[in-house]
Amino acid sequence: MHVTIAILTLMASFRWGNWKNWREHHASMFFIATGGLLYEYIVKENTLWKFHPDFLYGHEMVVIVYALITMPVSIFLFLSHFPERWFQRLKYILLWSGIYISVEWILYVFGRISYQNGWTFWYSFLFDIAMFSVIALHQYKPFRAYILSLFIIIFLISYFDVPFKFINDTR
Numbered sequence: 001m002h003v004t005i006a007i008l009t010l011m012a013s014f015r016w017g018n019w020k021n022w023r024e025h026h027a028s029m030f031f032i033a034t035g036g037l038l039y040e041y042i043v044k045e046n047t048l049w050k051f052h053p054d055f056l057y058g059h060e061m062v063v064i065v066y067a068l069i070t071m072p073v074s075i076f077l078f079l080s081h082f083p084e085r086w087f088q089r090l091k092y093i094l095l096w097s098g099i100y101i102s103v104e105w106i107l108y109v110f111g112r113i114s115y116q117n118g119w120t121f122w123y124s125f126l127f128d129i130a131m132f133s134v135i136a137l138h139q140y141k142p143f144r145a146y147i148l149s150l151f152i153i154i155f156l157i158s159y160f161d162v163p164f165k166f167i168n169d170t171r
Contacts, residue, residue, distance in 0.1 A: 001112050002054050002062050005103060006070045013073045018080035025079040028138045029072035032131075035149070036067035042153075046162050048119035052112050074100075075135055082136060089136065097128035117160050 013019075040047075040063050051062040078096050083089050104124055107113040115121065130152060138145035156162070 001107065001110060002051065002065055002070075005107075006065050009070050009073045009077070013077050016080065017073075017077050021080075022076060025076050025139070027142065028079060028135055029075050031138050031142075031145070032071045032075045032135060033067050036063070036071050040067075042157070043162055046117060048117055048156075048160055048162070049113055049115050049124065051107075052114065054112070078132065078135065079139055082139065093129060093132045093136065096132050097125060100128045100132075101125045117162070119160065 051059060051066070053059050053062050081092075083092050101121075101124060104113060105121070108121060115124075134145050134148055134152070137148065
């Protein structure tokens, strides 16, 4: 199922993506890929959500597929048609959050994602809204997006009590 989502995302990008101007979105695509990989590194065994692998590959490969293919390509699609007017932007962010949460619901129903440590399906929807808002901000004001992301990460780590070590304790 994860492979299918990646393939469908790629196909949608070839159909609806603005490939002529893909370089305009490259930094935001890299930003989301880095964020996905950083999440996995920070939480390690204490995930808030966890992908369950398809029959072809393990958990680590699922993470790599999402972080390096599905997420950046879907962000490219999102930014390819990002509206100019503020009210339209809000509706667009909600639309994309709805798309993401719909896909996540399918993954949940088929047992391809689960939630741990107090995370729920509805937190995912709120996270999607925040994520697309930060990505939109990153496209125009990257430094502000980095600062806002840092505050969101600190909030999530403390709210969900995710163990986080700055130094490897070898005692």
